[in-house]
Amino acid sequence: xxxxxxxxxxxxxxxxxxxxxxxxxxxxxxxxxxxxxxxxxxxxxxxxxxxxxxxxxxxxxxxxxxxxxxxxxxxxxxxxxxxxxxxxxxxxxxxxxxxxxxxxxxxxxxxxxxxxxxxxxxxxxxxxxxxxxxxxxxxxxxxxxxxxxxxxxxxxxxxxxxxxxxxxxxxxxxxxxxxxxxxxxxxxxxxxxxxxxxxxxxxxxxxxxxxxxxxxxxxxxxxxxxxxxxxxxxxxxxxxxxxxxxxxxxxxxxxxxxxxxxxxxxxxxxxxxxxxxxxxxxxxxxxxxxxxxxxxxxxxxxxxxxxxxxxxxxxxxxxxxxxxxxxxxxxxxxxxxxxxxxxx
Numbered sequence: 001x002x003x004x005x006x007x008x009x010x011x012x013x014x015x016x017x018x019x020x021x022x023x024x025x026x027x028x029x030x031x032x033x034x035x036x037x038x039x040x041x042x043x044x045x046x047x048x049x050x051x052x053x054x055x056x057x058x059x060x061x062x063x064x065x066x067x068x069x070x071x072x073x074x075x076x077x078x079x080x081x082x083x084x085x086x087x088x089x090x091x092x093x094x095x096x097x098x099x100x101x102x103x104x105x106x107x108x109x110x111x112x113x114x115x116x117x118x119x120x121x122x123x124x125x126x127x128x129x130x131x132x133x134x135x136x137x138x139x140x141x142x143x144x145x146x147x148x149x150x151x152x153x154x155x156x157x158x159x160x161x162x163x164x165x166x167x168x169x170x171x172x173x174x175x176x177x178x179x180x181x182x183x184x185x186x187x188x189x190x191x192x193x194x195x196x197x198x199x200x201x202x203x204x205x206x207x208x209x210x211x212x213x214x215x216x217x218x219x220x221x222x223x224x225x226x227x228x229x230x231x232x233x234x235x236x237x238x239x240x241x242x243x244x245x246x247x248x249x250x251x252x253x254x255x256x257x258x259x260x261x262x263x264x265x266x267x268x269x270x271x272x273x274x275x276x277x278x279x280x281x282x283x284x285x286x287x288x289x290x291x292x293x294x295x296x297x298x299x300x301x302x303x304x305x306x307x308x309x310x311x312x313x314x315x316x317x318x319x320x321x322x323x324x325x326x327x328x329x330x331x332x333x334x335x336x337x338x339x340x341x342x343x344x
Contacts, residue, residue, distance in 0.1 A: 043130065043303070043304075046128070046129040046130045046303075047130070047303055047308070049128075049129050050128045050129065050130065050151075050197070050301075050303070050308050051308055051316050051318075052125075053124070053125040053126070053127075053128065053151075053152065054152060054195060054197075054308055054309065054310040054316045055310065055314065055316050056093060056125040057089065057093075057125060057152055057194070057195050057310060058194050058195065058310035058311070058312075058313075058314035058315070058316065059092075059314050060089040060092040060093045061085075061089065061092075061194055061195075061312070061314070062313075062314050063092040064088065064089060064092050065182060067092070068179070069181065070179035070180065070181050071173060071174065071179055071180055071181075071182075071312075072085045072088040072089065072174065072179060073085075073088075073174065073175060073176065073177060073178055073179045073249075074154060074156060074174040074175055074176055074249050074250075074251070074254070074255060074285075075176055075248075075249020075250070075254075075285075075286075076176070076177055076249075077176060077177065077249070077285065077286035082104075082107055082108060082249055082286075083102070083104050083108050083247060083248075083249060084108075084150075084245075084246060084247055084248055084249040084253065084254035085154045085174055085249070085254060086123070086126060086150060086152075086246045086247070086254055087102055087104070087108065087246075087247050088104065090102060090123075093123075093125060095123065098118055098121055098123065101113075101116035101117070101118040101121075102116070102118055108247040108248060109140075109143060109144045114144070114145060118247070119144075119145070119146075119147045119148065119245070119246075119247045120137065120145075120146055120147065120148060121148065122135070122148055123148070123246065126148070126150050126151065126152060126246050127148075127149070127150065127151045127200070128151040128152075128197060128301065128302070128308075130301065130302040130303055131151050131199060131200055131301075131302050132302070133149065133199075133200045133201045133237060134149060134151055134200050136149065136200075136201070136237065138201070138238060138241070138244035138245065139238050140244075140245065147244065147245040147246070147247060147248075148245075148246050149200035149201060149243055149244045149245070149246065150198070150200065150243050150244075150245070150246035150253070150254060151197055151198060151199070151200055151243070151301075152195045152196070152197060152198065153195060153196060153197075153198040153243065153251075153254055153255045153256035153297065153299070154172075154173070154174040154194065154195050154254060154255050154256070155172040155173045155174060155192070155193040155194055155195065155196070155255070155256065155332050156170055156172045156174060156175070156251045156255040156256065156257050156295065156297070157169075157170030157171040157172030157257055157258070157332055157333065158170070158171055158172075158215055158257055158258050158259060158329045158332055158333065159213075159215040159216070159257060159259050159294050159295070159296065160213055160292065160293075160294055161175075161176075161251050161255075161257070161285065161292075161293040161294065161295050162175065162176045162285050162292065162293045163292040163293075164285075164286075164288060164289050164290065164291070164292070165289070165290060165292075170257075171332065171333040171334060171335075171336060172193075172257070172332050172333070172334065173185065173192060173193075173194065173312060173334050174255065176249070176285045176286065180334070182312075184334055184335065185312055185334040185335065186334070186335040186337070187330075187333060187334055187335055187336060187337065187338070189311065189312040189313035190311055190312075190313045190315060191311070191331065192311060192312045192331065192332070192333070192334055193258075193309055193310075193311060193312070193331045193332050194309075194310045194311055194312045194314075195256075195309065195310045196256050196262070196299040196307055196308070196309040196310075196319070197299055197300065197301040197303075197307040197308050197309070198242075198243045198256050198297070198298075198299060198300055198301075199242075199243065199300040199301070199302070200243050200244060201237050201238075201240045201241075201242070201243070201244055202240060202241075202242030202243050202244075202252075202278075202279050202300070203232070203233035203234075203240045203242065203268075203276040203277060203278045203279070204232050204233065204240075204241070204242040204252055204278050204279035204280060204281065204297075205226060205229040205230060205231045205232065205233065205268075205278060205280065205281075206229065206230050206232065206252060206280070206281040206282070206283070206284050207229060207230045207281075207282075207283060207284055207287070208225035208226070208227075208228065208229045208280075208282050208283075209225055209227075209228070209282075210282060210283075210291060210292065210294075211224075211225055211282050211294050212294075213294070215259060215329070216259060216296065219260060219264060219265070219266040219267070219296075220267070222266060222268070222278070222280045222296060223268055225280070225282070226268065231270065232252075233270060233276050233278065234272070235272070235274060242279050242297075249285075250281070250284055250285050250286070251281060251285065251293070251295045251297050252279055252281045252284070252295065252297055255295075255297055256297045256298070256299045257295050257296060257297045257298075257332070258299075258328050258329045258331065258332040259295075259296035259297075259298070259329075260296060260298050260325070261321060261322075261323060261325055261328055262298070262299045262300065262301070262306065262307040262319055262320070262321050262323065262328070263298070263299070263300050263301065263305075263306075263307065263321045264298050264321075265277050266278050266279070266280070266296065266298065279295075279296060279297045279298060280295060280296040280297075281293065281294075281295045281297065282294040282295065299319075305320055305321050305322075306318050306319060306320045306321060307319050307321075326338075
């Protein structure tokens with residue numbers, strides 16, 4: 001005769017509360033270990049995309065020069081503003097449909113150009129995927145409407161940008177109302193910056209007293225010229241008007257300078273009590289026939305401890321925040337004759 005075990009002797013299968021908590025804890029630890037690795041892999045992928053964007057821009061500049069025997073101007077103006085280098089490169093970026101919408105003989109904000117909608121086009125190689133604001137349209141206000149931002153500025157030199165009285169331009173490679181030839185870059189194409197990363201929706205101020213030709217060594221120096229300036233900064237994203245219009249040629253929109261190292265914080269406490277990391281343009285190019293332009297438009301990125309850059313030969317290089325300042329400035333001059341050692 002078969003006897004049945006009493007209920008108290010039956011085996012019980014399952015987890016105790018303690019065991020369940022241990023399993024949950026182990027899963028949490030594993031997720032905590034894996035998440036940084038996943039985030040690092042994603043950032044690596046974004047950096048590669050950023051490098052490829054700069055490679056495309058560098059090659060487009062080379063192709064522009066092959067077609068025109070000169071590099072493009074930063075922009076050409078009469079009394080206001082006009083198309084950026086980015087707009088002039090469209091035919092050389094295999095973007096013929098976008099290029100067909102552009103009338104370079106008219107201001108970018110001329111009604112004919114605005115009607116084409118090109119200023120609202122997302123051009124993939126103009127934005128870095130690591131910039132959280134790069135997909136946000138900038139509201140430029142009545143008469144201009146919404147415009148796409150940009151994450152790559154072209155080399156305008158160290159500090160001095162342009163003097164309308166003499167038509168003299170800075171030490172870089174892209175200038176108002178002027179186009180240079182490769183032969184002008186006596187430092188060598190491979191030792192001269194073409195483009196570098198910048199942050200979209202950058203805080204800045206402009207149209208100040210003349211700060212003079214001597215390159216500032218201390219970022220705090222720029223605060224001396226805040227009185228009476230025109231401010232493009234504020235608590236709302238759209239208040240910050242630097243590098244928000246890829247179509248626009250002034251240095252604060254589509255350029256950079258090497259006054260300070262990459263990602264240098266330039267602290268300015270505004271009248272609203274907030275602290276801003278600023279750029280500086282002493283005189284918006286094309287808005288004065290007598291005042292020169294000096295600018296500290298810093299190369300910045302959302303990558304850790306570095307920015308990406310392209311040289312005039314089309315090569316792409318990472319530049320760390322700790323680069324020697326004299327080397328960084330030397331890389332932006334086309335004919336300074338500076339010896340370069342460890343220039344990455």
